[in-house]
Amino acid sequence: MSENHQLFGLKDLRAKLSERGYKMTPQRKEILKIFVEHPKIHHMSAEDVYDFLRKNDSEIGLATVYRALDLLSELGILVQVDFGDGCARYELNTADPNVHHHHHLICLKCKRVIEFEEDFLDYLEYTIEKQSGFQIVNHEVKFFGYCKDCRADD
Amino acid sequence: MSENHQLFGLKDLRAKLSERGYKMTPQRKEILKIFVEHPKIHHMSAEDVYDFLRKNDSEIGLATVYRALDLLSELGILVQVDFGDGCARYELNTADPNVHHHHHLICLKCKRVIEFEEDFLDYLEYTIEKQSGFQIVNHEVKFFGYCKDCRADD
DNA sequence: TTTTCTGCAAACGATTTGCATACAC
DNA sequence: GTGTATGCAAATCGTTTGCAGAAAA
Numbered sequence: 001m002s003e004n005h006q007l008f009g010l011k012d013l014r015a016k017l018s019e020r021g022y023k024m025t026p027q028r029k030e031i032l033k034i035f036v037e038h039p040k041i042h043h044m045s046a047e048d049v050y051d052f053l054r055k056n057d058s059e060i061g062l063a064t065v066y067r068a069l070d071l072l073s074e075l076g077i078l079v080q081v082d083f084g085d086g087c088a089r090y091e092l093n094t095a096d097p098n099v100h101h102h103h104h105l106i107c108l109k110c111k112r113v114i115e116f117e118e119d120f121l122d123y124l125e126y127t128i129e130k131q132s133g134f135q136i137v138n139h140e141v142k143f144f145g146y147c148k149d150c151r152a153d154d
Numbered sequence: 155m156s157e158n159h160q161l162f163g164l165k166d167l168r169a170k171l172s173e174r175g176y177k178m179t180p181q182r183k184e185i186l187k188i189f190v191e192h193p194k195i196h197h198m199s200a201e202d203v204y205d206f207l208r209k210n211d212s213e214i215g216l217a218t219v220y221r222a223l224d225l226l227s228e229l230g231i232l233v234q235v236d237f238g239d240g241c242a243r244y245e246l247n248t249a250d251p252n253v254h255h256h257h258h259l260i261c262l263k264c265k266r267v268i269e270f271e272e273d274f275l276d277y278l279e280y281t282i283e284k285q286s287g288f289q290i291v292n293h294e295v296k297f298f299g300y301c302k303d304c305r306a307d308d
Numbered sequence: 309t310t311t312t313c314t315g316c317a318a319a320c321g322a323t324t325t326g327c328a329t330a331c332a333c
Numbered sequence: 334g335t336g337t338a339t340g341c342a343a344a345t346c347g348t349t350t351g352c353a354g355a356a357a358a
Contacts, residue, residue: 018358021311021312022312022313023311023312023313023356023357023358024357024358025312025313025314025356025357027313027314028313045347046347046348047347059315060314060315061314061315061316062315062316062348063314063315063316063317063348063349063350064313064314064315066347066348066349067313067314067349082236082238084236086323086346086347087346087347087348088347088348105282105286105288105290107288108291114286114288116282116285116286125297128259128270128297131270132259132268132270132301132302133301133302133305134259134261134268134297134299134300134301134302135299135300135301135305136259136297136298136299137262137298137299137300138297138298138299139295139296139297139298140295140296140297140298141293141294141295141296142293142294142295143279143282143288143290143292143293143294144290144291144292144293144294145288145289145290145291145292146288146289146291147286147287147288147289148286148287148288151287151289172333175336175337176337176338177331177332177333177336177337177338178332178333179331179332179337179338179339181338181339182338199322200322200323201322213340214339214340215339215340215341216323216340216341217323217324217325217339217340217341217342218338218339218340220322220323220324221324221338221339240321240322240348241321241322241323242322242323
């Protein structure tokens with residue numbers, strides 16, 4: 001579909017950080033690098049990132065991973081997603097207004113998470129804002145059910 | 155809007171329980187009663203339920219509350235909802251096909267949770283099922299933003 | 309040199325679990 | 334009676350925090 005929707009790469013990290021008084025560190029760079037260089041690995045938790053680092057002989061503490069993921073989310077470089085599996089997961093922010101939102105189909109049986117793109121919600125957002133005065137800045141849509149391989153009617 | 159959409163009341167509890175080999179207990183009855191008799195109190199966490207019970211001179215252990223909420227969800231009497239505030243919350247299931255889904259507007263400033271009803275997603279569900287073969291049984295939609303009182307442009 | 313950052317270990321809060329007793333059937 | 338449920342306390346799991354030393358700016 002598309003290769004590189006993320007707004008922020010490694011180059012922008014230093015700027016984004018110093019803009020807010022934060023410092024560039026090898027740990028932060030390395031953690032962001034995982035997300036940038038492995039776009040196929042989606043939805044990593046702090047523990048996932050930690051394990052990935054250790055497998056690549058990187059000795060970054062778990063607390064630092066948590067702090068970096070928090071920080072990168074605060075900077076808008078990553079976004080937190082939640083699949084109800086008891087831990088926060090992260091993905092590169094693709095919040096480009098020209099890029100469609102993507103959301104998640106969560107299989108109740110095999111726990112697979114499938115992504116889909118949609119832009120049907122614009123009218124709904126418009127309606128809500130008009131009816132309730134609620135100013136929407138983001139939305140999150142999850143569909144629960146059974147994926148192709150797990151369907152109940154198979 | 156509507157008074158009593160829940161499919162299951164206290165009367166059905168015993169049947170639902172024994173159907174699956176579970177027993178009716180005063181604790182389970184009392185916990186469900188809170189949800190049925192106080193429809194205005196939405197989105198209660200286990201701790202909320204526990205506090206509510208203690209205020210009403212009921213001595214039910216916290217572990218029992220957790221177990222009962224789990225069980226009532228498993229039976230389809232309650233549904234778990236998650237507002238990302240670090241604890242599971244529950245509400246009466248209103249999964250009647252004739253009743254519109256309701257979803258949540260979460261204010262990022264005052265943390266208020268506003269409910270809204272919608273039935274715009276039927277077509278989207280149809281499209282997804284057709285395109286991806288994913289069989290949808292439930293969906294969850296959250297809009298994040300600023301409520302009428304907290305809007306950035308005020 | 310000043311401030312922020314890291315890493316460790318301890319603290320934390322929500323939830324779960326083991327176990328002996330109590331209760332529903 | 335038999336098997337499930339309860340209540341308590343201890344265990345667990347993801348995450349956060351305090352603090353002393355290390356490293357950016």
